[in-house]
Amino acid sequence: MQVPFDLIVLGAGSGGLAAAKRAALHGARVAIVEGDRVGGTCVIRGCVPKKLLVYGSAYRHLLADAPSYGWKIKAVQPDSATLLANVRAEVDRLNTLHIGLLEKAGVELLRGWGRFSGPTSLVVTAADGSEQELHAKRILIAVGGRPHRPEIPGAELAWLSDDLFGLERFPERVVVVGAGFIACEFAGILNGLGVQVTQLVRGDHLLRGFDREASEAVRAGMEAEGVEIRFAHSPAAITGQCTPGELSVTTQSGESIACGGVLLATGRRPFLHGLNLEAAGVAVEGYRIPVDGDQCTNVAGIYAVGDVTDRINLTPVAVDEGRAFADTVYGHRPRQVDHSLVASAVFAQPELASVGLTEEQAIERCGIDGIKLHRAHFRPMSQALPARGPKVLLKLIVESASNKVLGCHMVGEHAAEIIQMAAIAIGMGATKADFDRTMALHPSVAEEFVTMSN
Incomplete structure (x- = not known):
């Protein structure tokens, strides 16, 4: 049966949903094809449930600090089973919400x-095995990405990031493999919920691609909270039984680490499996x-947005790419997404957020004498009474010749909320003088961005 559409979207994740709804708003007849739940990685197995787990794990710190503020709290302990069940319930609610939208x-x-x-x-294969062929003037590929499982003996015994949301509870000890934002975020979540965490990092630092000084501040904060980070360590094999959770990770140096679970957070790849792209010549x-720049593939009428293009793999980027595609093709308002200035955050503990150039990138562009660094490093007021916790790092990178702010970085509580506002200023070409002229909001962490002198 042939059903003509103006647009068929493959994938009901952030980019696909944004494109489909915007195209329909412009009058197009749109179908969206999805074999999993509606919402994609971000809503179902990524940003949203992960951030809820971050919030849940952060109560460890809040409860530990409460006595210094006069709150007498009896002994408490986390219940990861309850947290995981509540997070899944919220994901179910959001899935239903997106279907309704x-x-x-x-x-x-x-x-x-x-x-x-x-x-x-396209041929769509339903869960019962039945197939339907669909035709459209245009097809948008928005199938996103999937976690990559490295090829090491016993890798099938380990979890990928998607798997953690389906667990009934967390074990007592977990080995996290990886140095990226997923590895660091889950290491913080697990640690906050009372899990003993060992993080194996192949290289010599965390969070490649972020400002090196900022990533070092994250490392220091994570280690201060009890995460054991081992650099220059890679897993050579995983042995044991995933049920009842008696595993052993053998490192390349021959060391054996016993644990109840292993998380392989070693990257993601576009989910091209089963698309049969060769049939369309993509x-x-x-x-x-x-x-x-207009999201066009090499085949006229076939487009792609989001993680499947593997450019900047962030939800807001996929959403804007989807909307830009729909506005251009169906809304007669041509526009392209600007990928040159995108703020990003790592919801590790401590949190990192940044926008613009890192110190390393700025030096490469302008030379070491072509930039000025302004930084503040201090204990936030929220930790004045407990007198514990990692210090906050705020950092501005300024071009010497123009006084233009090239990069803004922060490690500490509410970093993402603060950097979001800084991104507006940097996107408008703000100079250090513009920051200096801005009246501080006191007492706050963010005021240091407009008061730091050197």
């Missing part, structure tokens, strides 16, 4: 996994689908 927007939701059968056609570059 699609219906309200007039987008037809087709349940199943889609694969190309030609440049303008080019693949490595593991990604390359696109131009």
Whole structure:
């Protein structure tokens, strides 16, 4: 049965949902194909449930500090089973909400996994095995990415990040493998919930791509809270039984680490499996689908947005790419997404957020004498009475010749909320003088960005 659509979107994640609803708003007849729950990585197994786990784990610190503020609290202990169950319930609510929003927007939701059968056609396979062929003037690929499982003996015994949300409870000890934001965030979550965490890092520092000084501040904070980080360590093999959770990680140095679970947080890749892209002639570059500034692939009428293009793999970027595509093609308001200045955050404990150039990138662009660094490093007022916890780091990177702020970085509580506002100023080309002219809001952590002199 052939059902003509103006647009078929493959994948009901952040980018696909944004594109489908915006295109329908512009009058297009739109179908969206999804074989999993609606919401994608961010809503179902990423940003949202992970941030809820961060909030849950942070109560350890709040409760520990409460006595210094006059709150007498009896002994408490975390119940990861309750937290995980409540997080899953919230994800279920959001899944239902997004289905309703699609219906309200007039987008037809087709349940199943889609694969190309030609440049303008798809075959959708439903859960019961039935198939339906669909045709459309345009097709948008928005299938996102999936965690990558490294090829080491016993890797199938370990969890990927998606798996943690489905656990009934966390074990007493976990080995986390990786140095990126997923590894650091889950290390903090598990540690905060009373799990003994050993983090194995292949290189010599965390969070590659972020400002090195900021990443070092995260490392110091994590270690101060009890996370054991071992640099220049990689897993050579995993042995044991995942049920009842008696595993052993053998490192490349021959050391054996006993644990109740292993998290492999070693990166993600575009989810191209089963798409049959060759039937449509869509080019693949490595593991990604390359696109131009208008989200066009090499085949006319086929587009791609979000993590499947493997450019900047962040939810707001995918959303804006989806909306820009719909506005350009169906809304007659051509625009392209600016990928040059995108704020980012790592919800580790302590939290890191940044926008603009790192110190290393600024030196590469301007030379070591072409920039000025302004930083503040202090204990936040919230920790004045407990007198514990990592210090806050605030850092501005300024171009000497123009006095323009090239980068803004922060490690500490509420870093993401603060950097979001700084991103507006930097996007408008603010100079250090503009920051200096701004009246401080006292007493606050953020005021240091407008009062630091050197």
